[in-house]
Amino acid sequence: MSFLGVLLGWLSVSEATVVDRVAAVVNKEVIALSEVYELGGEFIDDTSGSEAERRQAEIEVLDALIQRKLVAQEIEQLGLGVTRDELERTIDDVARQNGLTREQLRSEVELSGLAWSMYRDELEENLRQMKFNQVVLLPRVTVTDDEVRDLYNRRIRDNVGPATRDFEGILLAYPADADAGAKAELAMRATAIEAAYRAGTPWADLVAENADSVLFSQGGKLGTFSEKEIVPELKDAGFATALGDVSAPIALDSGIILLYVAGENAGEKPDLELVRADLEYELQGVKVEEELALWYAQARRQAAVEIKLEP
DSSP, X not given: OOHHHHHHHHOOOOOSOOOOOEEEEETTEEEEHHHHHHHHHHHHHHHOOSHHHHHHHHHHHHHHHHHHHHHHHHHHHTTOOOOHXXXXXXXXXXXXXXXXXXXXXXXXXXXXXXXHHHHHHHHHHHHHHHHHIIIIIGGGXXXXXXXXXXXXXXXXXXXXXXXXXXXXXXXXXXXXXXXXXXXXXXXXXXXHHXXXXXXXXXXXXXXXXXXXXXXXXXXXXXXXXXXXXSOHHHHHHHHHSOTTOBOOOEEOSSXXXXXXXXXXXXXXXXXXXXXXXXXXXXXXXXXXXXXXXXXXXXXHHHSOEEEOSOO
């Protein structure tokens, strides 16, 4: 999704008519009920049923607005408010990133049903939060090498490319119009081949001895597959059989096959140093969110906050 799409996705305006009144007062600054619905009207409409549920949804959105207000007040005290030039440059950057002129960006925003003034306000809010993160929160954050390596190992465990296996096989095809007796005879033959392997006959010799195998001309080679790539009929036996072992005969629509697991390949792992910066950024983001929650809890206790909405 484009940056524009993400920004538009953050905003939702309720179609309901809101009678404006004071929702909260934060250090003598008012938050109006209309602001609650400008930010989270759709969320309130979607999650509320009874009047009590609706009021609880309003309180949740109001809490986010109180946090915004306290952040804005802190930034102003630090003399780091968002300037008009910074906002204008950001709008130009967003337009350029989306391959649009400023006029086209405005048209896209307004076609989405969002007022241009509200879009500008949200961009300004995002810039303010970025400044707050950089100046107030990031100095509190430290990402250690052990944390990076731990996240790397978890990512490798969860997201490494799928392991594959190299399969060979002896595939005995059913004769045309084979009846039950012919199929049973072929199944007995496949069982005898497996028994010979268990008795010590090398797999290569068994492949060579069964020249009528569909895979004979390929030296018995079937291919390399992951669990997602192999046909469903072979998946369970193919990935349950030990490396260097032969499966029990598997009945297919076309015949009987014995699988031999000739090799196994672990999924590819990216080099830690190639992904270190991304992992550090991810960890930093998580820690910034944690620090924001701690900062907000403390700032809320120290601030004069009066909620006007009934719980």
